[in-house]
Each structure stands twice: as C-alpha cells, then as structure tokens.
Amino acid sequence: MADLHTGGPDLPQERRLSTEIPGPRSRELHARKIAAVAQGVGTVLPIYAVAAGGGVVVDVDGNSLIDFGSGIAVTTIGNSAPTLVAAVNEQVAAFTHTCFMVTPYDGYVRVAETLNRITPGSHDKRTVLFNSGAEAVENAVKIARAHTRRPAVVAFDHAYHGRTNLTMAMTAKNLPYKSGFGPFAGEVYRAPVSYPFRDQGVEGPAAARRAIDLIEKQVGTENLAAVVIEPIQGEGGFVVPAPGFLTALASWCRANDVVFVADEVQTGFARTGDLFACDQEGVVPDLIVTAKGIAGGLPLAAVTGRAEIMDAPHVGGLGGTYGGNPIACAAALAVMELIETDGLVGRARDIGLTMTERLKAMRAVDERIGDVRGRGAMIAIELVEPGTRTPDAELTRRVAAGAHAKGLIVLTCGTFGNVLRFLPPLSIPDQLLTEGLDILDAVLKES
Structure with a gap:
C-alpha cells in the first residue's frame, strides 16, 4: 500500500470503499490510540489517514472518503498543494x-x-x-x-x-x-x-x-x-x-x-x-x-x-x-x-452556490431541515423536529454517522448539537462536491 502515501492533488479524486468504515487497520490503530492517548482527545471519525489531497482523504485500509471537513477549515487550499x-x-x-x-x-x-x-x-x-x-x-x-x-x-x-x-x-x-x-x-x-x-x-x-x-x-x-x-x-x-x-x-x-x-x-x-x-x-x-x-x-x-x-x-x-x-x-x-x-475567493463562492441550491432543494421537501445558512464554502443545515424550531441532536448524529459510513466526512456543531456543517477544501472537484451532496440527500431520506 506504499502508493497510498502519495497525497496532494495527484491523488485519484474518487470515493472508494474497500472495507467497512472504519476498516480493520483503522480499528487496530484506534485500539492503540485508546491505550496511548489521553481519553479527553476525542475523534469524530476513527479512520486513520495516510494521504489527502484535492477533495479526498485516504485511510490505512485503502478507503477514499470525500472531504467535507478540511480538518475543520484548515486545508482550505487543499492538502499538500505543490506550491x-x-x-x-x-x-x-x-x-x-x-x-x-x-x-x-x-x-x-x-x-x-x-x-x-x-x-x-x-x-x-x-x-x-x-x-x-x-x-x-x-x-x-x-x-x-x-x-x-x-x-x-x-x-x-x-x-x-x-x-x-x-x-x-x-x-x-x-x-x-x-x-x-x-x-x-x-x-x-x-x-x-x-x-x-x-x-x-x-x-x-x-x-x-x-x-x-x-x-x-x-x-x-x-x-x-x-x-x-x-x-x-x-x-x-x-x-x-x-x-x-x-x-x-x-x-x-x-x-x-x-x-x-x-x-x-x-x-x-x-x-x-x-x-x-x-x-x-x-x-x-x-x-x-x-x-x-x-x-x-x-x-x-x-x-x-x-x-x-x-x-x-x-x-x-x-x-x-x-x-x-x-x-x-x-x-x-x-x-x-x-x-x-488560483482565484480561490471565486471558487469558494461557486461552491457555496452549488451547496446552497442543493440544500435548499432538500429543505423544500424535508421539514426536518429548519435552516440552510452560511457563505461560500462554509455552509450548514440546522436539523429540527418537523415543522418546529426544536433542535434534533439525535437526528444530526444519525445523519453524520450515516454519511461517514458511506464515505463522506461531515462535521457537527451548534450549541444544541443539531447543526451539520460543511467545509470542503476549495480544491474539491465538482463531481465530488455533487457526489457528496447526493450521499447527504440519501442519508437524510434514510434517517
């Protein structure tokens, strides 16, 4: 699996699930993490990365996940950009x-x-x-x-x-x-x-x-x-x-x-x-x-x-x-x-338009999406009990877990624990952005 350690934008830009999420090697590493790292350090998704770039993160099991997190808005320009x-x-x-x-x-x-x-x-x-x-x-x-x-x-x-x-x-x-x-x-x-x-x-x-x-x-x-x-x-x-x-x-x-x-x-x-x-x-x-x-x-x-x-x-x-x-x-x-x-300010606006249009279309048919908000490549949906403004943190956890299982990295946030936030790297290809939104749509319908 040595080839997996070549990251950056040359990494194949595809979602690929070779094992369940997390896979056996990630589970093995996570057991070591639990034994060695203070328990106060939590982990959103215990897949262990070996490469990242463009719009994907690749783990030790060979899974390639779509990245809607950017390491919490850190790898905005994309991981391991050549410059x-x-x-x-x-x-x-x-x-x-x-x-x-x-x-x-x-x-x-x-x-x-x-x-x-x-x-x-x-x-x-x-x-x-x-x-x-x-x-x-x-x-x-x-x-x-x-x-x-x-x-x-x-x-x-x-x-x-x-x-x-x-x-x-x-x-x-x-x-x-x-x-x-x-x-x-x-x-x-x-x-x-x-x-x-x-x-x-x-x-x-x-x-x-x-x-x-x-x-x-x-x-x-x-x-x-x-x-x-x-x-x-x-x-x-x-x-x-x-x-x-x-x-x-x-x-x-x-x-x-x-x-x-x-x-x-x-x-x-x-x-x-x-x-x-x-x-x-x-x-x-x-x-x-x-x-x-x-x-x-x-x-x-x-x-x-x-x-x-x-x-x-x-x-x-x-x-x-x-x-x-x-x-x-x-x-x-x-x-x-x-x-x-690279015109990344404009790229962020384009990503925001794509995400907002799709998420608003989801909200139009799903009363549990109370709000779609954000700007650029910093977009979120707030999940609530249908037809109310009552936060639904449990639904939010289910949707995040379902997305993770299908190979999409998403993060939650919010004082009430009921917000899904999306922070894709600006280097994400359009087809991965669309595929990630397709996965989110499917998971919401299943949840």
Whole structure:
C-alpha cells in the first residue's frame, strides 16, 4: 500500500470503499490510540489517514472518503498543494527554528507585511504571530487591555474562541469545552448575538441595539476593553448575523473607544467567498485574529490591527518560543499567494452556490431541515423536529454517522448539537462536491 502515501492533488479524486468504515487497520490503530492517548482527545471519525489531497482523504485500509471537513477549515487550499510543499521543503532545508525573539528572519516579516496589506482597512497596521487561534484570541485581549487600560471583555451567545483558560471563559458551550475545567478568567461578559433562524423578525440593527443595551447596563463602556465576535460563528452553529448587526456593533465600539476584535480563525482566507468574512459588509475591525486556513495545515496564527493599538504592549510583552515558526511562515506565504493566483475567493463562492441550491432543494421537501445558512464554502443545515424550531441532536448524529459510513466526512456543531456543517477544501472537484451532496440527500431520506 506504499502508493497510498502519495497525497496532494495527484491523488485519484474518487470515493472508494474497500472495507467497512472504519476498516480493520483503522480499528487496530484506534485500539492503540485508546491505550496511548489521553481519553479527553476525542475523534469524530476513527479512520486513520495516510494521504489527502484535492477533495479526498485516504485511510490505512485503502478507503477514499470525500472531504467535507478540511480538518475543520484548515486545508482550505487543499492538502499538500505543490506550491506549499515546495516552499516548506525549501525552508526545512535552510533552517527549522531560531526563535524570532532571538534571531529573527525574513519569513515572519513577510507574513506580517502580507497580512497588513490584505486584511480589511487601509490604515497603518502591525501584526504579531502565534501558534493557534486560541493563543491569538487571548493575545488580542491582552493587546486591547494594554491599549485601553480597561479590564472587561464582551463575547457572545454561541461563541467559540478556544480552549485556553481565558478563551474557555469567552466560549459559550459547556460540553465538551468547559465542563469541569473552571474557574475561568474573570471580567468576561456575554451578550446576545443575532441568530436569524431563532430571532425571527429581529433585524440586524435591532439585534445590535439589544446587545449594546445589555453591555451598557451590565458592563459599562468605561470598563470595556474589547468586543470580540466571530463574523460568522463557527462551533456555535455557523450562525450568520443579520445584515447590519456587525456594522452597528463596530460603529458603537468606535464611538466609545472600545476595541472591536473580529475572530476570523474559521472564516478567514477565502473560506466564506470573501477574503475575510468582514469584507461582506465592509466592516473594518480594529484587530483581526486569523489561524486555521492561514498556513495550509501548519500551526500558525496572527493578530493584525491598527498600529496604535498593536503597539500598546511594552517590548517583550508579546511573543512565544514557536510563534511565527519559519516553516509555518513559508507555508502561509504560499497559501496567501495561491488564494490570489488560483482565484480561490471565486471558487469558494461557486461552491457555496452549488451547496446552497442543493440544500435548499432538500429543505423544500424535508421539514426536518429548519435552516440552510452560511457563505461560500462554509455552509450548514440546522436539523429540527418537523415543522418546529426544536433542535434534533439525535437526528444530526444519525445523519453524520450515516454519511461517514458511506464515505463522506461531515462535521457537527451548534450549541444544541443539531447543526451539520460543511467545509470542503476549495480544491474539491465538482463531481465530488455533487457526489457528496447526493450521499447527504440519501442519508437524510434514510434517517
């Protein structure tokens, strides 16, 4: 099976089931995982990968599955894209690490320059690099507090910001993220988000006013350092706020010297059919947090923002041993070049149109699909009891399991556990996208 270890876009773009899912070799490896890895590390689908590329993941049993997950929105440009592989190999041959805080290097600076150029807004910007989205969110809060000299932070219902102590406090969902891990960091407050499916008739500006009223009364603008929000919520259920919600919040923040932080960890780098989700409404955040799709699978994250805010922390106050690792920086530069040269923003829009049209057709004949939402290649369906808005988490689990068994990788999410989310790599061929939707349609009819 040595040929299976050749990944990237040259991998045959086909769904192939050689065994049941998971197959015998995956089951053997999973038994070893259970014996060796802490049980707190869960697994959505215990197939063990040996290759991935285009729109497929191939496992140790020779099964080739259609990928609607992208490693949770990480391999947006596709796994092992040749340009990325070449850039990484060149950097590995040169050096793997020096620590930017000890002896810096060009790659870090080039990534910062690129992010300063492509993120929303034409103002003077600065960037700092980290390893993960949670680390970057936490540092965005540090930067906002240093700039404003205020302690409080507002996050939103259904938010997900990470698994560190501070970002767990900012995350809304208890299980599996927070239960048993407290006490959490203080001075974190929660406001209601715009959730159109569950906020019937509440327009974006009105939903923003509802949140602002709560913030003013329960937190106080004089105490507030930052408002942190995902422009489209990820783990919370791919919730797309009603038009005008983000712009009203950002305007209020600007008027009250509160730092408006956009957490674009999942939505960034062409995923939503714009380079960043904020671009859809012309929202210019004070700070933008990026990770996941930034480096094609290598660990990298960033905070980019207004120079006067980013430069507030004292020298030595920001950093980390691995932050802006040279190999990850090389990968990020390749990713950002590919997004532009390969027209991936447009590709994400095309994928979104295909998926949305098909999913809305399914909803028209299936009352259990309460909502179809998302943008670009970040699309979801919310499953409910027929003719209601009552979440149906059990149906969601059945549909996900049925899709997995037929060779389609899908993910669930949502505060109520009733959302199926679809994050195909932008390199997925059209025929695999269509086949994946066919499988989903069939599984829904069987469930």
